[in-house]
Amino acid sequence: MFTARQTFTSFQRRAFSASSRQSSKVTVLGASGGIGQPLSLLLKLNPRVTELALYDIRGAPGVAADISHINTNSKDIKVTGYIPTTEGLREALSGTEVVLIPAGVPRKPGMTRDDLFNTNASIVRDLAKAAADSAPDANILVISNPVNSTVPIVAEIFKSRGVYNPKRLFGVTSLDVVRASRFISEVKGTNPANENVTVVGGHSGVTIVPLISQSNHPNISGETLDKLVNRIQFGGDEVVKAKDGAGSATLSMAMAGARFAESLLKASQGQKGVIEPTFVESPLYKEKGIDFFASRVELGPKGVEKIYPIGKINDYEQKLVDACLIDLRKNIEKGP
Ligand code: NAD
Ligand code: LMR
Numbered sequence: 022m023f024t025a026r027q028t029f030t031s032f033q034r035r036a037f038s039a040s041s042r043q044s045s046k047v048t049v050l051g052a053s054g055g056i057g058q059p060l061s062l063l064l065k066l067n068p069r070v071t072e073l074a075l076y077d078i079r080g081a082p083g084v085a086a087d088i089s090h091i092n093t094n095s096k097d098i099k100v101t102g103y104i105p106t107t108e109g110l111r112e113a114l115s116g117t118e119v120v121l122i123p124a125g126v127p128r129k130p131g132m133t134r135d136d137l138f139n140t141n142a143s144i145v146r147d148l149a150k151a152a153a154d155s156a157p158d159a160n161i162l163v164i165s166n167p168v169n170s171t172v173p174i175v176a177e178i179f180k181s182r183g184v185y186n187p188k189r190l191f192g193v194t195s196l197d198v199v200r201a202s203r204f205i206s207e208v209k210g211t212n213p214a215n216e217n218v219t220v221v222g223g224h225s226g227v228t229i230v231p232l233i234s235q236s237n238h239p240n241i242s243g244e245t246l247d248k249l250v251n252r253i254q255f256g257g258d259e260v261v262k263a264k265d266g267a268g269s270a271t272l273s274m275a276m277a278g279a280r281f282a283e284s285l286l287k288a289s290q291g292q293k294g295v296i297e298p299t300f301v302e303s304p305l306y307k308e309k310g311i312d313f314f315a316s317r318v319e320l321g322p323k324g325v326e327k328i329y330p331i332g333k334i335n336d337y338e339q340k341l342v343d344a345c346l347i348d349l350r351k352n353i354e355k356g357p
Contacts, residue, residue: 057124187302
């Protein structure tokens with residue numbers, strides 16, 4: 022009979038042998054930051070990751086040295102921290118399959134995500150140029166805020182260099198889904214791990230649209246529903262306020278980002294039916310002039326496999342979508 026530990030170990034061995042058939046280099050740009058460090062740690066624990074490239078304008082070699090001592094998959098996984106030079110960035114990106122970008126400044130109390138635009142747009146633009154040149158075929162996962170604007174910036178940079186593939190560009194909105202599961206479970210007294218709330222739209226304020234009618238608890242209504250929706254839309258503010266000037270969500274974001282990366286790797290290694298909500302170039306509201314929209318997306322070896330429509334929603338949710346589209350259009354237009 023297996024002990025729990027033996028079962029886990031054999032699971033890891035199986036997963037590792039699956040991953041060892043294909044090498045999966047993953048790159049984190051902004052790896053020394055509040056998100057970057059725990060995200061890199063979680064990626065080191067992921068048996069599907071065979072090479073981890075960490076880049077930051079400060080401290081990446083130190084983070085890499087630290088993480089490289091962890092005895093998971095130590096036989097083959099390579100963890101490298103790159104110094105902030107053009108060559109360092111090029112090497113971090115070269116041959117990579119997944120690029121996660123949490124580089125940029127976080128909010129302080131009283132700020133909106135849009136207030137980060139001036140600083141973060143240029144950071145993301147520069148990193149996108151490097152990625153377009155050194156990793157044109159990689160999956161690019163944008164975490165840096167404001168996501169509604171930074172994702173279109175990356176698209177424009179890739180287009181300007183003739184290498185844009187809309188199936189490979191993702192704004193990471195997984196944290197909204199993670200929060201929605203947690204918050205709805207608090208309302209209903211259930212296990213959050215069993216909750217699954219679809220969240221569509223974008224990643225800021227009213228552009229975050231949870232579809233409670235499609236959840237396990239479609240009958241939540243009235244003030245309870247208003248409060249729940251508001252909490253999901255403004256959950257980031259709770260963390261910003263509690264951190265009191267020291268930044269925004271980092272640990273929950275690292276978990277959400279690592280989960281998204283894991284989904285992409287699973288799909289690229291042949292697993293079917295991997296679905297994640299994410300902000301992608303989408304046909305859903307193109308006729309309204311909105312080129313990017315988050316909805317449930319099936320992932321595959323080529324990135325985006327299928328974009329699901331938002332499905333049946335009620336009048337309450339239609340009003341949320343209408344409000345979302347007004348802000349989202351402005352955020353997207355501001356981007357490039
Ligand atoms: P942080 O300040 O702790 O870390 C940012 C890191 O980026 C720092 O280590 C910094 O040195 C690095 N950096 C800055 N410019 C760089 C460049 N040109 N190249 C490489 N690295 C560079 O911030 P954080 O808390 O980790 O947040 C990072 C970003 O993620 C913020 O914009 C924040 O708003 C955003 N965020 C997004 C979500 C989401 O759901 N998408 C959730 C939380 C935070
Ligand atoms: C979040 O949702 O926690 C992030 O977008 C960070 C923020 O500024 O709230």
